[in-house]
């Protein structure tokens with residue numbers, strides 16, 4: 118009897134297990150889950166709706182979606198793509214819908230449907246909940262809370278990205294990339310918070326670096342949020358951690374080139390010469406945001422458009438292009454967050470996801486140093502890597518004479 122153990126019954130562990138049940142039904146499969154329920158986090162993903170993958174139509178290069186692990190994802194997606202994800206769940210009766218923002222969800226809008234589908238795929242496997250593995254041995258044994266140390270022929274680590282969970286790898290000499298948070302919102306200095314509730318399509322960057330992101334920006338009571346900020350937090354995750362989450366932030370409000378911004382402003386001023394500058398506003402900005410920006414330029418609220426001279430035009434253009442604030446910290450609450458860092462991919466065989474130094478040990482999901490921006494890309498990494506591990510284990514044991 119081939120004995121396979123999976124540590125962690127989250128997205129990657131459950132998906133790996135469900136595929137192993139199908140590919141290698143003769144194996145005995147045990148999943149160890151520290152929490153009281155399997156896939157508790159998966160049930161919360163996408164605000165309880167589970168954004169299970171992305172069509173990838175909105176990204177120009179894989180690096181845009183995967184700031185860490187781009188090359189690995191290229192190979193893993195060849196083996197199990199976003200289309201394969203959709204097919205896998207649809208074949209098991211889950212109806213899916215594609216949103217305008219390229220994100221795939223179950224039509225039921227219920228993450229529990231994904232959880233239930235995976236649990237069905239795991240039928241025949243043993244799931245031991247409230248069972249935290251404290252240590253892995255080089256002989257593929259696992260140390261359990263009851264003091265036992267069962268051994269396996271293949272062991273898959275899918276414990277996710279939470280930094281405290283890496284201690285089970287102690288003593289295995291597996292190199293780790295220091296884990297730091299990714300996908301968080303920014304707390305900022307006071308001025309912009311006066312605009313709480315405002316949404317704008319903008320581009321944000323960290324001056325002095327090449328980190329920049331585009332998309333909807335949301336001003337909150339504590340600072341800045343929205344897809345543009347979450348993306349920037351992902352691209353600059355390691356840099357911001359090194360800076361203690363304190364850095365300058367520039368907002369480019371119209372997302373247009375300097376020339377286009379200037380000409381938009383000229384057109385606006387020429388179209389409404391007798392009106393107050395604050396009573397008109399460029400397309401894409403709300404009246405409230407425009408009023409705030411003109412005040413930030415020190416302009417009188419009753420200034421008419423035909424009174425705006427070249428110095429003021431330059432000031433306004435400059436403000437629209439580089440409105441600078443200070444990031445004072447990060448706010449991980451109520452938002453999706455993942456970990457940047459984890460098991461160094463250099464320690465893992467790219468073709469099989471097996472540990473290079475401990476035969477029979479595999480990694481999948483967020484425990485690896487692969488992570489993505491929001492939009493279903495993180496779960497896709499979990500599905501693709503878990504599928505690869507299931508295939509690798511199946512191939513390994515299919516060639517061993519039984």
Ligand SMILES: Cc1cc2nc3c(=O)[nH]c(=O)nc-3n(C[C@H](O)[C@H](O)[C@H](O)COP(=O)(O)OP(=O)(O)OC[C@H]3O[C@@H](n4cnc5c(N)ncnc54)[C@H](O)[C@@H]3O)c2cc1C
Pocket residue numbers: 124125126127128129130149150151152155156157158159161162163164167168169170248249250251275276277278282285452453454455481482483484492493494495496497499
């Ligand atoms: C609130 C929130 C919403 C999200 N929404 C989305 C979304 O909509 N789309 C998307 O693509 N991504 C989303 N993500 C990210 C996504 O959930 C993760 O990238 C994904 O769950 C990673 O899967 P995983 O299996 O590697 O890790 P996890 O899902 O974290 O699973 C790891 C499992 O291992 C268990 N475990 C850990 N250590 C041990 C141990 N020593 N012994 C036994 N068990 C252990 C844990 O309890 C856990 O159940 C979201 C994240 C959060 C926090």
